[in-house]
Amino acid sequence: MRRLTMNRTRIHDILINSQPGAKVKVCGWVRTRRDSKGGFSFIELNDGSCLKNLQVIADQQLSNYTAEILKLTTGASVCAYGEVVESPASGQRVELRAEAVEVLGWADPESYLLQKKRHSLEFLRTIAHLRPRTNTFGAVTRVRNTLSYAIHTFFHDRGFQYIHTPIITASDCEGAGEMFRVTTLPLENIPRLDGKVDFSGDFFGKPTNLTVSGQLEAEIYAMAFGDVYTFGPTFRAENSNTSRHLAEFWMVEPEMAFCDLQQDASVAEEFLKYLISEILEKCHDDLLFFNEFIEKNLLATLNHIVSSKFKMLPYTDAVDLLIKSGRPFDYPVEWGLNLQAEHERYLAEDYFKAPVILIDFPRSIKPFYMRCNDDGKTVTAMDILFPEIGEIIGGSQREERYDVLLERMDECRLNRDDYWWYMELRKYGSAPHAGFGLGFDRLVQFVTGMKNIRDVIPFPRTPQNAEF
RNA sequence: UCCCCAGUAGCUCAGUUGGCAGAGCAGGUGGCUGUUAACCACCGUGUCGCUGGUUCGAGUCCGGCCUGGGGAGCCA
16 A cells, blocks of 8 residues: 555645645644535645645545544544645635545544634643644744744854853853752752752752853853854743743854944844744745734734834933933833833834834943943943834843953952853953844744743743643 | 732633523534535533632622732843
8 A cells, every 4th residue: 555655745835836636645633624415524634834724525435434534523633645636616726635544543522622713822821732733833833943943044154153052050150030950969858068058969069050041151162163153942040920931941142253242233133134034934824824813913013123224222312312201101210220111112112113222231230241331331232122022132242351351240249260261261362252142932922923922932931830 | 029800611701789500612413515713403511710708698798829811020
């Protein structure tokens, strides 16, 4: 039986490329079945390769028609072999006239939770093992995949080296945020010495955590390869319960030697526009779906971003502008304070109506590694603000001057010994360099219009939730 | 972590001044149809989140807890 051993063709390929007359085998999951008393059934088959289903015509002549085909329900997995034919009805270019349909796995409709109707995203979150089979999560998954690939393509085309920075780290990178402790010490009987936890018997012989950023290690490789980037998981043990935070998320962090903040910002803008363009081109059907069911203005917004020039202005000017706006903000606007979400949104959504690149922030509200400006008050940092979503990129030129960095570390009360290798990069062959971090899941959110970040990652980890 | 809202059938929700628990969808059966969120008729469905309390009587009122959502903080 050649048809049982032949390779399957993906539904995407059939719908786009297959000509009538072609013999193909398809495998997938039943979305719905409709029977015609004309003596045949329509089986809508989806295999995840695209949003659209393939309509399979199963005739009563098939040996298992009454015994099996008529009992197919949403969720069952089948393989169908047959001939691609032009569809006589509107709705699809071609369909498959089945010569054999093999049922691989049943899905009891009494207990199978995915129905042939719209489910709430909250409910689907509780069945994360089944939600990939829905239109929404199929589309999210394809966009996420295409975006990942585009990130590698962008940097690869520009000669960047992809660096695998460690997940487990002994350095508290930025002193920012709570970290997840990594240990093999017995928690029911923690060894102590002089009242403190004795880490000498721990796996690494010292306290270790999951990384909150690959930046510091990326800097090491930037000082050898010039242009590098990391793209991997990042962990924050913050007790954040919002639609924009995950305890485990993915971050892209390019780091470039011989690069200042202006060049850094240019790369970031070009990068974002490239990624969005790629999605517009390669995930057209999925974006149409999001535009219709998730966010009505999605396509207009994405096209706007691609064609608009990002607006750059210093933090100091932004503060003046916010004060002069006369807007009744809930939080005070004052030089030296962090901008709040409402301030950022006003800038990106109301005032400029475009992505905004804020630069030169007060040094008191930024981490130690950012390069100090000559004014003595600010650092060479940038935040890129997107409408709706807020900060999507944070970056800076790094402090490359040994003495200035030492001062800053003291100012931030950091222990020099913990960063001896970071200091040596400034001691031997130091060079100006810059980089930024992009929250990958937030970008997927922005590109799909999905409101909750837990719905753009396969298995979200948030406080009190590590299911699946 | 703070503020606000919600939790009732498999799913989405309604439930009046406290008085016998409801609808749509899904599912089952039958009909109809080159159908495409198919359509028509009939049928079943409950620890009203958990736990105390008030009351003759609580889905409904009060307290505590749990879970989910929106917003904020922190950030990506």
